[in-house]
Amino acid sequence: MLSAGLPQGAVPKLERPGPLRERVYETLLELITTRSLQPGQHLVESELAGHLGVSRQPVREALQRLNTEGWVDLRPAQGAFVHEPTEEEAEQLLTVRTLLEAEAARLAAANATSKGIARLEKLCAQGEEAVERDLIDVVVDTNAAFHAAVMELAANAVLAELAARVGRRVRWYFTPVARQRGKQSWIEHRDLIAAIADRDEQRATQIMREHTEHTRTSYHERNSG
Template sequence: MSLTSKLPQGLAARQVSRPVPLRDTVYEAILELIISGELKPGQHLVEKELAELLGVSRQPVREALQWLKKDEWVDLRPGYGAFVHSPTPEEADQLLGVRTLLEAESARLAALNSTKKGIAELKQIYKRGVQALKADDVEAVVAANAELHARITEMSGNKVLNELVAQINRRVRWYHTPVAKSRGKKSWDEHSALIDAIGKKDADRAAQLMREHTEHTRETYLAQNAES
C-alpha cells in the first residue's frame, strides 16, 4: 500500500510548493525598476550595485540580466557590460499601434457586455487616477491607468484578447510612464468619456474613443522622444 493511500483524503493531494528561483525574483525586481523609470533607457547596469540594492549575490543578478537580454529589456555589450534597452521609434510605434487595435476591440466588447458593477469599478479606478494626478504621483497615475485598461479588457469577456493584451501590457506601462505627466488631465478626461460610452453600451463610440485615446498616447510618446 502506498503512503498516499494511508493519508486522510485532502492531505494526500497536498504537494510541497517549490520555491521560486532567486534569479526569477531578481528578474522581476530589475524589470520593475526599468518599467517604473527608476532605471532609464541606456543606463549602465552594474552587477555589484544591483546586487547591493537587491540584497543578493552577483550570480542571480548576472543570470537575471541574461534573461532580461533575451526578453529585450536589456542590451549586453561585450567589453562594456549591461545597459537598459533604449527602444527605437519603430519598436514603440509598432507595439503601441498593435495596442490600439487590441484595446479598441476590448472597449467595443466591454460596452456590449457592460454591467452596473463593472461601470462602478471603472469609476472607482478613474477616481483614484484623478486623485493621483492632483497629487502629482506619477507612479500611482501609471498604475491606475494600467488597472483601468486591464479592467476594460476583462469586461470584454474575450479570453484570447485578454491574453494578447497581457503580453504587451508591461511594455505599454514602460512607454506610458514618461508621458503620463504630459498627457495629464486630458488623458483622464478621455477615460471619463470612454467609461460613459461603455456604460451606455455604445460599442461603436467606445471603440472610437479608445482608438483615439491610445493614438494620443502613441503620438505623445513618439513626439517626446523625437525631441530628446
C-alpha cells in the same frame, strides 16, 4: 547609491522564499518598466546584487533573460545596459496596443455589468486625484489598472493574454508622457466609461482608438522635441 544614479532604498531587498532568479528578474523588470532604471543606464552586476541582497549569479541570469526579451542590451567588454527603444519599436508596439485596446473597449460595451462600470469609475476617480496631486507613479499604476479593468470587462481570454504580453511595454512608453497627458487622459477615460455604460460598442471603440493614439502621438512628440 548605484553609480548609474538609482536612489538608495529604491531597490528592495528580496525575501528568500521562492525561486530567487525569478524574483530578481521580476524586480529588475519592474524597475525598468517604471523607469527607476532609465533607458541606456549601465547595470553593474555587483551593485545590483548588493542592493538586492543576493549573489551575482541570479542577477547575471536575470540580465541574460532580460536581454533575450529585449529589455536589456548586453554589450561585449562593456556590460549590461537598459535597452533604449527606437522610434520604430515604439510605433509598432503602440500600434498593436491600439488594435487590442479598441477591440477590448467594444467587447466591454457589449458585456458591461454595473459592477464592472463601478470599478472603472472608482479607478478613474483615483487617477484624477493622482493627477491633481502630481503623483506620477500612482497615475501610471492607476492607468494600467484602468485598462486592465476594461480588458477584464471584455471577457475574452485570448485578447487578455495578448494584451498582457504588451502591457508592460505600454507602461514603459506611457510613463514618460503621463504628466504631459495629464487631465486629458482621464477626461477620455470618463468618455469611455459613458460609452461602455450606454452599451455603445461603436462609440467605445472610437474613443479607445483615439485615446491610445493620443498616447502614441505624445510619446513621439516628446522624443522628437
